[in-house]
Amino acid sequence: MNPVMPNPEGFGRKNPFRATLLRTRSLTGPGSGKDTRHFEISLSGSGLSYLPGDSLGVFPRCPPSLVQATIDALGFQASDRVQTATGQDVRLEEALSHHVSIHRASKKILYGLAERLPAGSSERSRLEALIADEPAAAEFLHPRDYLDLLKEFPAARFESPQAFLKMLSPIQPRLYSIASSPSAHIGEVHLCVAVVRYQTFGRNKTGLASGFLADHTTVGEPNIPVFVQGSAKFRLPSDRSRDIIMVGPGTGIAPFRAFLEQREIDGGSGRNWLFFGEQHRATDFLYQADIEGFLKRSVLSRLDVAFSRDQAAKVYVQHRMLEQAAELWRWIQGGAYFYVCGDARRMAKDVHATLVRIVSEQGGMTPENATVYVEETMARQDKRYLKDVY
Numbered sequence: 001m002n003p004v005m006p007n008p009e010g011f012g013r014k015n016p017f018r019a020t021l022l023r024t025r026s027l028t029g030p031g032s033g034k035d036t037r038h039f040e041i042s043l044s045g046s047g048l049s050y051l052p053g054d055s056l057g058v059f060p061r062c063p064p065s066l067v068q069a070t071i072d073a074l075g076f077q078a079s080d081r082v083q084t085a086t087g088q089d090v091r092l093e094e095a096l097s098h099h100v101s102i103h104r105a106s107k108k109i110l111y112g113l114a115e116r117l118p119a120g121s122s123e124r125s126r127l128e129a130l131i132a133d134e135p136a137a138a139e140f141l142h143p144r145d146y147l148d149l150l151k152e153f154p155a156a157r158f159e160s161p162q163a164f165l166k167m168l169s170p171i172q173p174r175l176y177s178i179a180s181s182p183s184a185h186i187g188e189v190h191l192c193v194a195v196v197r198y199q200t201f202g203r204n205k206t207g208l209a210s211g212f213l214a215d216h217t218t219v220g221e222p223n224i225p226v227f228v229q230g231s232a233k234f235r236l237p238s239d240r241s242r243d244i245i246m247v248g249p250g251t252g253i254a255p256f257r258a259f260l261e262q263r264e265i266d267g268g269s270g271r272n273w274l275f276f277g278e279q280h281r282a283t284d285f286l287y288q289a290d291i292e293g294f295l296k297r298s299v300l301s302r303l304d305v306a307f308s309r310d311q312a313a314k315v316y317v318q319h320r321m322l323e324q325a326a327e328l329w330r331w332i333q334g335g336a337y338f339y340v341c342g343d344a345r346r347m348a349k350d351v352h353a354t355l356v357r358i359v360s361e362q363g364g365m366t367p368e369n370a371t372v373y374v375e376e377t378m379a380r381q382d383k384r385y386l387k388d389v390y
């Protein structure tokens with residue numbers, strides 16, 4: 001089913017394919033507190049293939065305006081030559097945009113600034129105090145990029161572009177759960193990306209990769225370096241008669257769009273149940289038309305939505321799970337797979353606790369036995385409790 005082709009060029013993390021953006025659209029509407037976008041990217045000619053459940057790695061580039069402003073604050077020229085960590089001789093402009101990360105500061109720069117300030121000066125003492133206090137340094141650095149620091153400590157002058165470059169870390173790729181089935185969109189990969197935007201020190205800032213995709217990719221030009229990151233476990237059941245339950249609030253919906261597209265094409269008898277949540281139905285119902293289409297065509301057997309901010313009290317996906325506890329337990333007893341995707345810090349933990357509670361209450365087990373059932377039997381033994389959380 002998967003239009004798998006060999007990957008003769010060996011495209012991968014070390015040799016990313018320069019992919020072309022085909023189409024993009026907003027998934028959030030005017031008035032939303034979020035900016036979540038759908039991207040359709042061509043993998044045509046790459047030989048790259050993927051399966052629902054895989055992720056796409058994206059190597060971002062830094063916005064040109066931030067690169068130029070940082071070079072200006074340093075007092076260097078965009079055309080100055082530097083050596084990258086891999087020994088390439090490039091323009092400073094290219095190094096700061098393609099090779100190293102300048103959009104968020106890390107601790108090394110505190111040393112670099114301190115040693116360039118006069119001993120005993122109040123500025124140097126301030127930096128030394130931060131260097132000695134790990135939590136304070138982390139709190140200080142969190143809202144700042146290198147430009148903020150260069151402006152805050154103008155007396156610290158870097159003697160050469162190379163000396164500044166030594167303070168920086170290589171750009172790391174970001175992963176995005178693939179939101180398309182390769183059988184439904186031949187040669188394409190779709191992503192659902194929440195754009196990170198915030199303001200500190202009077203400047204608008206963006207997350208490096210989400211900002212790059214949203215603001216600096218161009219339709220039709222092969223300018224997005226990507227690779228496929230296969231998933232070892234986050235897969236549809238090979239037995240198409242098995243039911244699946246998908247819990248995917250926010251961008252967690254991404255792999256489940258891929259799953260539903262694939263299940264529709266595969267045409268098995270297994271039922272599909274989706275729990276989706278976002279802030280407001282009117283502005284944040286990501287992939288509403290697709291989801292309603294799946295419902296209409298009976299690809300989705302059940303849909304439960306939790307729009308957290310449409311009423312006075314917060315309603316989350318796990319509240320909907322509790323409302324449907326008896327039916328959920330019937331599906332689980334019948335061998336359903338249980339998938340969770342999205343926020344790892346809070347949502348996945350709360351959904352896990354709710355699943356244990358449902359198993360305990362509906363299955364008549366002690367909380368300890370329910371935990372064993374969920375974590376040992378479902379997850380480890382049956383491999384039917386699967387997570388893609390970040």
Ligand SMILES: Cc1cc2nc3c(=O)[nH]c(=O)nc-3n(C[C@H](O)[C@H](O)[C@H](O)COP(=O)(O)OP(=O)(O)OC[C@H]3O[C@@H](n4cnc5c(N)ncnc54)[C@H](O)[C@@H]3O)c2cc1C
Nearest residue numbers: 143174175176177192193194198207208209210251254390
């Ligand atoms: C397996 C996997 C799958 C994923 N799938 C998806 C997906 O489908 N869709 C998706 O959108 N994301 C997904 N992610 C997350 C994604 O990889 C990135 O982490 C995310 O897009 C942010 O990256 P960025 O480069 O835009 O932001 P970064 O440049 O990494 O910046 C993010 C950081 O900015 C800082 N920041 C944010 N707000 C503020 C503020 N107000 N003040 C100061 N600092 C702030 C925070 O410290 C935050 O950690 C996935 C992650 C993994 C590991």
Ligand SMILES: NC(=O)c1ccc[n+]([C@@H]2O[C@H](COP(=O)([O-])OP(=O)(O)OC[C@H]3O[C@@H](n4cnc5c(N)ncnc54)[C@H](OP(=O)(O)O)[C@@H]3O)[C@@H](O)[C@H]2O)c1
Nearest residue numbers: 194196249250251277278279308316343344346347350390
């Ligand atoms: N590194 C980054 O900067 C970055 C960027 C993008 C995404 N992410 C990660 O990706 C996650 C997904 O982001 P997203 O914008 O797609 O969606 P999200 O922030 O997870 O929000 C989606 C829905 O989940 C709700 N929610 C909040 N806490 C919850 C909980 N404990 N249990 C269940 N639902 C909960 C939200 O409600 P309320 O908002 O009303 O509380 C909202 O309705 C983020 O939380 C974050 O972990 C990280």
